[in-house]
Amino acid sequence: MHSRRLVGDGLHTDKRRMEMALQDELNALKTKSEARIPAEKLAVIHRATEDLEKSGLKDRVLKAGDRAPDFALNNTEGILVSSRALLNRGPMVLSFYRGGW
Secondary structure (H helix, E strand, C coil): CCCCCCCCHHHHHHHHHHHHHHHHHHHHHHHHHHHHCCHHHHHHHHHHHHHHHHHCHHHHCCCCCCCCCCCEEECCCCCEEEHHHHHHHCCCCCCCCCCCC
């Protein structure tokens, strides 16, 4: 998928509409999810979120289009794999699985 700069009325309007639709879906999902979480656990989640926001960490994370630094992580078999080695073979997709709840 190629990225392109959105200029003009049509593409800009379509992108904005899609962003709004996605945000609406995310808000609905959040509301639905929060309704299933016990109040005391939800309070912990909100407190942790507030602490992260206050930490300033959000201002230091990579943004779309930033180049990630070289790194090495264990794969699913426990073998250390470097990003540089993978990128030498071609494009790389990195997926973080946060586990089951």
